Structures are given as C-alpha cells and as structure tokens.
Amino acid sequence: MKDTLKMLSNQPKMIAHRGLSGLERENTCAAFVAAGNRSYYGIETDIHRTKDGQYIVYHDDNLVRLLGDERVVEEMTFAELRALRLKDHDEVVREDLVLPSLVEYIRICKKYDKESVLEIKNHFEPEDIDNVIEIIRAEGWLERTIFISFDLPNCLCLREKLPEQRVQFLVKECTPDVIEMLEEKKLDLDMYYGFCTKEIVDACHAFGAVVNVWTVNDLDAAYRVVLAGVDFITTNFIE
Numbered sequence: 001m002k003d004t005l006k007m008l009s010n011q012p013k014m015i016a017h018r019g020l021s022g023l024e025r026e027n028t029c030a031a032f033v034a035a036g037n038r039s040y041y042g043i044e045t046d047i048h049r050t051k052d053g054q055y056i057v058y059h060d061d062n063l064v065r066l067l068g069d070e071r072v073v074e075e076m077t078f079a080e081l082r083a084l085r086l087k088d089h090d091e092v093v094r095e096d097l098v099l100p101s102l103v104e105y106i107r108i109c110k111k112y113d114k115e116s117v118l119e120i121k122n123h124f125e126p127e128d129i130d131n132v133i134e135i136i137r138a139e140g141w142l143e144r145t146i147f148i149s150f151d152l153p154n155c156l157c158l159r160e161k162l163p164e165q166r167v168q169f170l171v172k173e174c175t176p177d178v179i180e181m182l183e184e185k186k187l188d189l190d191m192y193y194g195f196c197t198k199e200i201v202d203a204c205h206a207f208g209a210v211v212n213v214w215t216v217n218d219l220d221a222a223y224r225v226v227l228a229g230v231d232f233i234t235t236n237f238i239e
Helices: 002-007 029-036 078-082 102-111 126-138 152-161 176-185 198-206 219-228
Strands: 013-016 042-049 055-057 069-072 115-120 145-149 166-171 188-192 211-214 232-235
Touching: 013 029, 029 042, 029 102, 042 102, 055 078, 055 102, 055 126, 102 115, 102 126, 115 126, 126 152, 145 152, 152 166, 152 176, 166 176, 176 188, 176 198, 188 198, 198 211, 198 219, 219 232
Parallel strands: 013 042, 013 232, 042 115, 115 145, 145 166, 166 188, 188 211, 211 232
Antiparallel strands: 042 055
C-alpha cells in the first residue's frame, strides 16, 4: 500500500499532528524535533492563552487526560503550566517534557525548515490574535505559518488582519453552506477525514481553496483521501 501511495500523481503534503505524536508525547519539543528530523512538510500544534496573557502549547481545555489534574489551562498562569512535567509514552515522567511556549514551537519549526500549522484553541480576542501574529512575525516565520481554528471569528479576524495569510477553518463535517462561506470569506478547509469526499475537495478547488484532513493514521484511509485529491494530510503516524 505504501508503494501504491507513492505512485499516485497527487501527493498531499504531510503534517505531523501535535508533532510526531505517534512516537513522542504530543505537543512537546521532543515531538516537534522528531517531526523536524523526518520528511514532514509541516508541524501542527495548539495554543491557549494563559491567565496572565501568555501563550502555551497544549491541546485540551483542562489537564485531566495527560496529567490527571482537573484545572483549566486558560485559568492558570504560564509559570504554573510551565512547572508541570509530562510522562512519555512509557509512562515515565521526564524533566524535559514541559509545555512549550509559542516561541519555542516556532523556533523548532524554523530550525528544521518546517511549516508551522498553528491551531488557535477556543476564542481569542483580536488583541490576542495581534499578539500571536507579532510573536511569529518577530521570529521571521509568519509567511511559513498556516493558521487553523474551529472558531470562525478567529479565522475571520486573521483574514481581516492578514488578507494573504493561509487560514484553514476546522470542521468535522463540511456542508454546502460551509463551502459557500469558505468561498465568500476566502478561507481554506481543514476537515475530519471520515467525511471527506472528492466532491467536497473539487468544490473547494474550484474557487482556489486547499483542503487539509485530520487525523489520518492508517494507510487505507490515507489512500482514500489521496484519491479524493486532498492537499494536506494531518497524521499522528501512518502505519
């Protein structure tokens, strides 16, 4: 199957989901470096705004899944979050597995020459989006960043502030109304692979939008979305 995929004329760009999270603990510098050392086009991650107005890399709204802690990420300070230590895939707590800052993530992408695929979690106020933009711009990596979000106002704010920026609206299922909105607002699509069809991809391509799918972790699913014509595949690790 892997050889068959390589023979197909359409070769989507591969995005490492939360870093190479199939090998290293998700959304850590270790996962980002692991992806950087491989042939991925980009490295995806998630950021929250902390209680004290900084930006931390973490996926969930709370700490339950990875740390057994019921505290809410956005109600904690950067220092409180930074003091936490995560377990690796062998369930060993490692001192180097801390929650990264936005700058650390961007610098790893830059060091390994990878596109940043940055999910803005929850709703950000315009001033926070301004801050994130300026942090990335200061690192010289704004043109190499793709913004993604489930929050449509985030996407529209980014589009207003950065008319030429790559911005993908995240959805589980893409309806005709979503496609119409994407065309009107000049946004790209990032959707759950299970609902992706060639008809959806063709409709987006017709007005110049690209299509990303998440999260593809097996070859059969990868083969299907490649045949549908997607532009990006986001994956933990395809086996």
